[in-house]
Amino acid sequence: MSNEVDISKLTFEQLRKVRGYLKRMIEVGGSDLHVKSNAVIRARIQGDIVTLGGEILSKEDALTFAKELLKGRFAELVELKELDLVYPFNENNRFRVNIFFQMDGISAVFRVIPVKIPALAELHLPDVIKDFTKKERGLVLVTGVTGSGKSTTLASLINEINLTKKKHIITIEDPIEFVHKDRGCIINQRSVGQDTLSFGTALRAALREDPDIILVGEMRDKETVNLALHAADTGHLVFSTLHTMDAKETINRIIAQFPTDEQNRVRISVAGVLQGVISQRLIPTLDGGRRAAMEILVRTPTIEKLIMENRDYEIRDAIESGKEHYKSQSFDQAILDLYNDGVISKEQALINATSASDLQLKMSGLSSGKIGSNKEAEATQHGVASDDDIFDLK
Numbered sequence: 001m002s003n004e005v006d007i008s009k010l011t012f013e014q015l016r017k018v019r020g021y022l023k024r025m026i027e028v029g030g031s032d033l034h035v036k037s038n039a040v041i042r043a044r045i046q047g048d049i050v051t052l053g054g055e056i057l058s059k060e061d062a063l064t065f066a067k068e069l070l071k072g073r074f075a076e077l078v079e080l081k082e083l084d085l086v087y088p089f090n091e092n093n094r095f096r097v098n099i100f101f102q103m104d105g106i107s108a109v110f111r112v113i114p115v116k117i118p119a120l121a122e123l124h125l126p127d128v129i130k131d132f133t134k135k136e137r138g139l140v141l142v143t144g145v146t147g148s149g150k151s152t153t154l155a156s157l158i159n160e161i162n163l164t165k166k167k168h169i170i171t172i173e174d175p176i177e178f179v180h181k182d183r184g185c186i187i188n189q190r191s192v193g194q195d196t197l198s199f200g201t202a203l204r205a206a207l208r209e210d211p212d213i214i215l216v217g218e219m220r221d222k223e224t225v226n227l228a229l230h231a232a233d234t235g236h237l238v239f240s241t242l243h244t245m246d247a248k249e250t251i252n253r254i255i256a257q258f259p260t261d262e263q264n265r266v267r268i269s270v271a272g273v274l275q276g277v278i279s280q281r282l283i284p285t286l287d288g289g290r291r292a293a294m295e296i297l298v299r300t301p302t303i304e305k306l307i308m309e310n311r312d313y314e315i316r317d318a319i320e321s322g323k324e325h326y327k328s329q330s331f332d333q334a335i336l337d338l339y340n341d342g343v344i345s346k347e348q349a350l351i352n353a354t355s356a357s358d359l360q361l362k363m364s365g366l367s368s369g370k371i372g373s374n375k376e377a378e379a380t381q382h383g384v385a386s387d388d389d390i391f392d393l394k
Helices: 013-027 059-080 128-134 150-164 199-206 222-233 247-256 260-273 301-308 312-321 331-340 346-352 356-363
Strands: 032-036 039-045 048-057 082-090 093-102 105-114 138-143 168-173 186-191 213-216 237-242 274-284 290-298
Touching (some): 013 039, 013 048, 013 059, 013 093, 013 105, 032 048, 032 059, 048 059, 059 082, 059 093, 128 150, 128 274, 128 290, 138 150, 138 222, 138 260, 150 168, 150 213, 150 274, 168 199, 199 213, 199 222, 213 222, 222 237, 222 260, 247 260, 247 274, 247 312, 260 301, 274 301, 274 331, 274 346, 290 312, 290 331, 301 312, 331 346, 346 356
Parallel strands (some): 138 237, 138 274, 168 186, 213 237
Antiparallel strands (some): 032 039, 032 105, 039 048, 093 105
């Protein structure tokens, strides 16, 4: 396979076909387009994978599509075997793209990036989320599986700061998704691979660039975690993400990246700088959309003590007990609120619950931990989803 692409010989016919599918997906509100050689084009719409057309993209056409999409970067794909980029579809739509080799040839996934950064209120996020934008220092983490809306939440948090404060914000992303314009703040956005060599390199440099706020796209390794904790400890407000399911797992994941003899030091550091953890799960709503259910850990003396003393197993109870006073909430509390407000069905509530059996008791009014009151107490049903039936959004 030749790594060199003669752009003058490309017709861009395959790229035009894919653009047609992207247009159709946008029109129906899809989130991801899947392009795979020797397969039909599919899209994720309201969480489900659906077929958009019957035409099969041959292995040769998929390879041509990759050349038309990447042009001079095609050699980079051949060398690295996968590549991230942002594809501007038009002035109103952009896509985050990962293109890669697989056993049948080339595949690519296009993820919608909204050009308009939604306000926190538009996302129906709990009011306590805005409080994290008012912190002067510390670490705020947004977590969840791929496709749970972490990037959108982070962009909305940065946008809120941009509109309400006069600060210097540095973002380090791979790739840059939401583009922020300077409002009240100066915002320097750096893309790993294009503007800097790595998260660690950019984060080290950021500490010499007079930042107030640093957004680290993902804490992927020990070096990045160490630098983020150091930045938070030296008077900066740091936002970042992790692919973890809840606050307890998030704390465990951070600490587990370090050797055993360093873990106590890291645990003390995390306890000292952590301002909050926002963990997300997207749940289908009764009106055909999706809404983020959020577990929210808010820094309290109790939470700090539990982290320091390695009592992570008590964190969820501490989050739930702090709901009224600190506005923290567990996933099941958030899900129950969405159910009681008529946003999601009982079936979806139980499928997405951390503990479906406990949530069903609360729905039926049989638990002392019940939050709010459902309009109609529902009798226990058979076939309830198990604790492990957590949704999976790729």
